Amino acid sequence: MEQPDKGYEPRNVEKRWYDFWEEHQLFAANESDSRPGYSIVIPPPNVTGVLHMGHALNVTLQDILCRYHRLKGHNVLWMPGTDHAGIATQNVVEKKLAAEGRNRHELGRERFIDAVWDWRKESGSAIIHQLKRLGASCDWKRERFTMDDGLSLAVRTVFVQLYHEGLIYQGDYIINWCHRCHTALSDLEVEHEEVSGNLYQIRYPFCDHSGGIVIATTRPETLFGDTAVAVHPDDERYRNLPSESVLLPLTGRSIPIIRDAHVGMAFGTGALKVTPAHDPNDFEIGNRHNLPRPKVIDDNGRMTDCAGKFEGMDRFKCREAVVQALQDQGLLVGVEPYSHNVGHCYRCKTVVEPNLSRQWFVRAKPLAEKAIAAVQNGQTRIIPEIWAANYYEWLNNIRDWCISRQIWWGHQIPAWTCEACGKMTVSLTPPKTCDTCGHSVLIQETDVLDTWFSSALWPFSTMGWPENSPLLKAFYPTSVLVTGFDILFFWVARMMMMGIHFMEDVPFKDVYVHALVRDEAGKKMSKSKGNVIDPLTVMDQYGTDAFRFTLAAFAAQGRDIKMSEKRVEGYRHFINKLWNASRFALMHVSPDSADIPAGALTLPSQWILSRCESVARSAAEALETYRFNDAAGLLYQFVWHELCDWYLETVKPALYGKEGAPVLEQTRAVLWRVLKNTLICLHPFTPFVTEEIWHMLPGTRGSIMNARLPRDGDPGFGRFENTEAEQQMAIIISIITGIRNIRGEMNLSPSLKLNALIHTEHSQITETVHRHGDIITHLAKLEKLAVDLPGERPRAAATAIVEGAIVFVPLEGILDLAKETQRLEKEIEKLSLDLSGVSRKLSNDDFLGKAPEDIIGKVKAKHAALSEKQQHLQINLDKIKAMI
RNA sequence: GGGCGGGUAGCUCAGCUGGGAGAGCAUCGGCCUUACAAGCCGAGGGCCACAGGUUCAAGCCCUGUUCCGCCUACCA
Numbered sequence: 001m002e003q004p005d006k007g008y009e010p011r012n013v014e015k016r017w018y019d020f021w022e023e024h025q026l027f028a029a030n031e032s033d034s035r036p037g038y039s040i041v042i043p044p045p046n047v048t049g050v051l052h053m054g055h056a057l058n059v060t061l062q063d064i065l066c067r068y069h070r071l072k073g074h075n076v077l078w079m080p081g082t083d084h085a086g087i088a089t090q091n092v093v094e095k096k097l098a099a100e101g102r103n104r105h106e107l108g109r110e111r112f113i114d115a116v117w118d119w120r121k122e123s124g125s126a127i128i129h130q131l132k133r134l135g136a137s138c139d140w141k142r143e144r145f146t147m148d149d150g151l152s153l154a155v156r157t158v159f160v161q162l163y164h165e166g167l168i169y170q171g172d173y174i175i176n177w178c179h180r181c182h183t184a185l186s187d188l189e190v191e192h193e194e195v196s197g198n199l200y201q202i203r204y205p206f207c208d209h210s211g212g213i214v215i216a217t218t219r220p221e222t223l224f225g226d227t228a229v230a231v232h233p234d235d236e237r238y239r240n241l242p243s244e245s246v247l248l249p250l251t252g253r254s255i256p257i258i259r260d261a262h263v264g265m266a267f268g269t270g271a272l273k274v275t276p277a278h279d280p281n282d283f284e285i286g287n288r289h290n291l292p293r294p295k296v297i298d299d300n301g302r303m304t305d306c307a308g309k310f311e312g313m314d315r316f317k318c319r320e321a322v323v324q325a326l327q328d329q330g331l332l333v334g335v336e337p338y339s340h341n342v343g344h345c346y347r348c349k350t351v352v353e354p355n356l357s358r359q360w361f362v363r364a365k366p367l368a369e370k371a372i373a374a375v376q377n378g379q380t381r382i383i384p385e386i387w388a389a390n391y392y393e394w395l396n397n398i399r400d401w402c403i404s405r406q407i408w409w410g411h412q413i414p415a416w417t418c419e420a421c422g423k424m425t426v427s428l429t430p431p432k433t434c435d436t437c438g439h440s441v442l443i444q445e446t447d448v449l450d451t452w453f454s455s456a457l458w459p460f461s462t463m464g465w466p467e468n469s470p471l472l473k474a475f476y477p478t479s480v481l482v483t484g485f486d487i488l489f490f491w492v493a494r495m496m497m498m499g500i501h502f503m504e505d506v507p508f509k510d511v512y513v514h515a516l517v518r519d520e521a522g523k524k525m526s527k528s529k530g531n532v533i534d535p536l537t538v539m540d541q542y543g544t545d546a547f548r549f550t551l552a553a554f555a556a557q558g559r560d561i562k563m564s565e566k567r568v569e570g571y572r573h574f575i576n577k578l579w580n581a582s583r584f585a586l587m588h589v590s591p592d593s594a595d596i597p598a599g600a601l602t603l604p605s606q607w608i609l610s611r612c613e614s615v616a617r618s619a620a621e622a623l624e625t626y627r628f629n630d631a632a633g634l635l636y637q638f639v640w641h642e643l644c645d646w647y648l649e650t651v652k653p654a655l656y657g658k659e660g661a662p663v664l665e666q667t668r669a670v671l672w673r674v675l676k677n678t679l680i681c682l683h684p685f686t687p688f689v690t691e692e693i694w695h696m697l698p699g700t701r702g703s704i705m706n707a708r709l710p711r712d713g714d715p716g717f718g719r720f721e722n723t724e725a726e727q728q729m730a731i732i733i734s735i736i737t738g739i740r741n742i743r744g745e746m747n748l749s750p751s752l753k754l755n756a757l758i759h760t761e762h763s764q765i766t767e768t769v770h771r772h773g774d775i776i777t778h779l780a781k782l783e784k785l786a787v788d789l790p791g792e793r794p795r796a797a798a799t800a801i802v803e804g805a806i807v808f809v810p811l812e813g814i815l816d817l818a819k820e821t822q823r824l825e826k827e828i829e830k831l832s833l834d835l836s837g838v839s840r841k842l843s844n845d846d847f848l849g850k851a852p853e854d855i856i857g858k859v860k861a862k863h864a865a866l867s868e869k870q871q872h873l874q875i876n877l878d879k880i881k882a883m884i
Numbered sequence: 885g886g887g888c889g890g891g892u893a894g895c896u897c898a899g900c901u902g903g904g905a906g907a908g909c910a911u912c913g914g915c916c917u918u919a920c921a922a923g924c925c926g927a928g929g930g931c932c933a934c935a936g937g938u939u940c941a942a943g944c945c946c947u948g949u950u951c952c953g954c955c956u957a958c959c960a
Contacts, residue, residue, distance in 0.1 A: 007922065192957080199960085216960060264959045272960055281958045341957085354958090386888075390955075393887070397956090485955085516954095553908090554897085560889095560953080562896065570908060573922045584919030629898075633907075648919075656918085737926090743914085744926030750915055781917090834904075841903095846940040855903050855941090862904065 008579035010543030027137045029077030031470040038069040039077040039475035046085035051130035053517035056535040067684035071709040080138035084147040086410040086451035144462045146454040154461035163426045174283040177355035178345040179301035183406040190343040199338035204246040216268035221318040224307045225296035228274040233259040277356040360404035367497035368395040410448030456494035459507035480510040545686035546572035556629035591698040593672035604650040605670040607729040609720035738800025739780040753783040759790040760805035801869040824877040831870045
């Protein structure tokens with residue numbers, strides 16, 4: 001005989017339903033739909049990428065939002081796509097070539113770019129498949145790529161317009177140069193890292209070779225590019241110098257001593273070597289003093305002819321050699337260990353060199369001002385708000401954005417230089433003639449644009465801009481951008497700038513900034529550290545739903561999420577619990593269960609319906625405010641500890657009871673309704689298992705994705721909310737728990753039937769026990785249950801005190817008197833501690849005079865309850881003691 | 885140098901506008917009870933980093949100290 005599945009097996013289920021969703025186009029947005037629109041553009045993963053934890057969190061949160069809004073009845077667009085990731089991708093393909101013993105220079109630009117496209121074709125969709133594994137409900141038919149024709153047109157259009165508006169310019173400036181990637185980098189693409197090096201003190205002698213000025217540097221090899229020594233204008237030490245110039249060591253070149261306020265008098269000797277071509281400050285100083293700016297390190301990291309006999313030497317080798325030479329000549333005054341920050345390439349970690357070169361820049365200030373204003377005036381909300389401060393900070397101090405890169409893979413800058421007059425023509429398409437002189441031979445700029453330039457246009461370029469497309473009309477601005485804080489500046493701020501400039505509206509109404517996923521120890525996951533947890537492995541092992549639920553439950557954490565498989569395992573148990581509870585429910589419900597028959601519902605049914613509606617509402621509220629963890633927690637608590645622990649247990653007698661009884665039909669109907677609504681509420685978090693159960697649930701048709709959330713505004717929603725039922729159920733639960741507690745503490749076998757007597761003065765309790773005593777009898781495994789006004793107490797009884805009542809479990813003959821004495825004493829001690837705290841408050845006139853009424857009332861009630869409880873226990877304790 | 889976040893149970897973390905300290909995991913005890921041992925029932929466990937302050941009342945607000953982490957920066 002075929003055994004039913006004991007546990008939930010996600011493997012086949014996930015594949016099956018994902019295919020089903022795609023097949024039925026359930027992810028498709030419709031630009032001519034009248035329903036309220038909801039849109040998200042995905043942060044495009046790099047084409048080189050493989051799914052990591054960061055993607056998993058980011059994509060899961062977006063998917064939860066999209067699925068939630070679909071269940072709300074919205075017309076949802078989740079725009080997917082990938083990023084060409086200029087330097088990163090070029091590096092990957094170059095590495096591949098290197099493995100074959102080739103390099104891009106042999107191939108030439110065109111063939112190299114073809115090779116990159118080929119590579120993208122064969123492996124670029126890996127990341128997309130992995131997103132699908134996660135359940136991502138993107139509208140895949142609309143998938144875009146930052147280098148596809150449409151987006152490339154958008155890039156050129158933006159470039160041309162900004163150029164003509166004077167917001168893009170070309171100029172000679174100090175930029176960050178990576179010798180390995182052989183390109184300029186923007187300031188953001190440089191990672192500063194503390195490195196321990198040396199601070200060298202070098203004497204620059206006066207021209208008569210006497211004395212001199214001692215300067216300090218961490219990069220002695222750059223001295224060949226020095227064109228001055230600078231001191232502070234107010235520095236007394238350098239007031240009357242024997243000479244106004246010094247000899248540059250190892251060269252014999254004479255350089256002037258200049259006065260510039262940039263120099264810090266307190267640092268070292270207060271004298272600074274000025275190397276305009278290789279240091280941003282020195283560059284500024286050089287400009288102020290009209291100094292020449294010779295380059296001493298070339299684009300490959302080797303010394304130029306300026307370095308004399310060191311020409312051609314590697315920059316770091318040269319450093320050693322220069323130090324040695326200086327020492328030989330007695331010009332090295334001192335060396336001290338010095339730790340300082342050094343810039344590294346964010347892609348290949350090579351030490352970057354500040355380097356003078358001709359680059360393209362975006363004038364950022366005017367764009368930034370509007371981006372700041374848009375957040376200040378609430379057009380875009382940043383959530384959590386704390387990140388707005390970082391956003392302002394960066395934009396307020398923004399510097400011009402270096403957008404040109406000396407690589408091949410990317411959008412080639414649409415600028416052409418005239419062979420005849422040397423003037424620039426910037427145009428959407430290759431110009432036939434020079435704008436200035438009309439000459440017809442023009443050469444295109446070889447540089448490509450920073451990858452983030454095209455990313456900055458993503459919210460509107462993907463929707464068809466520069467066309468005024470129906471998609472833009474329907475879905476721009478997008479509802480929310482979900483992203484990690486690591487790209488707040490790289491991406492979010494720049495999308496804001498570009499969106500406002502070109503669309504005259506912000507790109508998104510909300511920005512939800514989530515944490516970064518780290519390993520168990522809180523370290524960044526990286527291949528080199530070997531601490532990477534692969535999301536695919538986790539999904540294989542625990543199922544995608546369990547993984548997604550974990551991510552959602554973690555989403556609240558501040559800046560870090562420490563991922564551990566242990567946690568995922570816990571949530572796998574939850575998925576399995578849901579699975580088993582559903583299996584149980586499915587044994588009892590039928591298509592006829594869809595309508596709840598007229599007639600009074602049993603208390604547990606009233607209660608669970610009330611709870612279900614309340615949880616649905618709270619979970620929805622949590623999602624509306626991006627409190628993913630709260631929503632997940634509410635549903636978890638409800639399913640496990642209310643639906644399973646209490647409701648399913650209370651209704652078993654009815655479900656296994658007499659066929660045809662009204663209570664049976666009723667219970668089946670309630671079970672059906674609660675299960676159905678629970679599945680819908682859970683679906684955004686755990687799409688696969690809920691879809692699977694949905695199809696097993698009689699009376700449902702089609703995909704759960706077409707269902708509607710139970711929520712405010714629905715006809716009939718709220719009609720089951722019932723505070724009285726919740727109160728009565730709370731009484732029953734506390735009585736049962738009290739009796740179970742006695743059983744546990746006394747080590748009484750679960751199979752031993754007990755009697756219980758409840759003393760209470762509260763008619764609500766008396767009535768509840770009278771009407772629903774069967775539930776207590778069943779779940780506390782009682783033989784007899786009675787309720788009475790307080791009076792004669794049974795002999796040798798264990799006691800449980802609950803709010804407003806006292807429960808006796810007579811244990812004549814089996815009560816361990818010593819044990820019960822101990823238990824009661826411990827309990828009383830705990831109570832007196834609580835009680836003394838409360839009493840202190842009530843005897844405090846300040847408290848009584850200043851605290852609000854409701855608080856005082858609460859404390860008084862608390863006091864009464866505690867002392868009543870203590871009294872009861874004390875009486876019992878005395879009684880037991882008398883028996884010993 | 886500037887800024888930000890965090891220090892709550894053994895572990896990982898919740899704790900919203902101040903009003904009786906929570907969850908999951910782990911631990912201990914009892915249960916194969918007919919959806920589930922990936923389970924059920926129960927228990928123990930916290931000077932909420934430290935020191936002050938504001939308040940009738942502080943995990944929460946203010947000040948300082950300390951430890952950890954991150955971001956940012958042109959002192960060579």
